Amino acid sequence: MANRPAQNQSSKTFDAYLAALSEEQRATLERLRKTIRAAAPKAEEGISYGLAAFRLDGRPLVGLGASAKHCAFYLMSGSTVTDHAAELKGYDTSKGTIRFPASKTLPAALVRKLVKARIAENAAA
Numbered sequence: 001m002a003n004r005p006a007q008n009q010s011s012k013t014f015d016a017y018l019a020a021l022s023e024e025q026r027a028t029l030e031r032l033r034k035t036i037r038a039a040a041p042k043a044e045e046g047i048s049y050g051l052a053a054f055r056l057d058g059r060p061l062v063g064l065g066a067s068a069k070h071c072a073f074y075l076m077s078g079s080t081v082t083d084h085a086a087e088l089k090g091y092d093t094s095k096g097t098i099r100f101p102a103s104k105t106l107p108a109a110l111v112r113k114l115v116k117a118r119i120a121e122n123a124a125a
Contacts, residue, residue: 011047011050011052012047013046013047014033014045014046014047014052014053017047017051017052017065018030018033018052021066022066022102024102024103025066025071025102027102028066028071028102028103028105029052029064029065029066029071031105031108032064032071032073032105032106032111033045033052033064035108035111035112035115036054036062036064036111036115038112039111039112039115039116039119040054040056040061040115040119042056042057043055043056043061044056048060048063049063050065051063051064051065051074052064052065053074053076056119056122057122059122059125060076061076061115061118061119061122062074062075062076062114062115062118063076066102070092070099070100070101070102071099071100071101071102072097072098072099072100073097073098073100073106073111073114074096074097075096075097075098075114075118076096076118077096077118077121078095078096079121080096080114080117080118080121081093081094081095081096081097081098083117084113084114084117087110087113088110091106
């Protein structure tokens with residue numbers, strides 16, 4: 001997580017995290033935030049591990065962030081990325097992260113599907 005902008009590492013709120021980003025990154029992550037809120041309306045916003053994050057029923061759900069070179073959607077689960085590998089083909093992924101350029105927001109339908117998968121995963125745990 002060393003790629004995060006230094007100003008965000010001390011953000012205390014979700015809005016403060018976004019406010020510290022470039023206009024393009026902020027706009028991209030605001031769209032992602034809106035899609036997540038629609039998919040998980042009861043999720044609570046906050047800061048987790050220095051990232052803007054959502055919790056549901058007290059458990060980590062998903063997060064979002066930005067570095068100098070990309071935006072990221074953190075699924076906080078390696079299995080969700082693996083389970084949806086075919087749909088994530090073409091994206092830069094790692095164990096629990098999807099990275100994408102700020103100029104190209106993730107498709108809302110994909111985000112909703114991934115958030116719903118995380119809700120189901122948390123419920124089953």
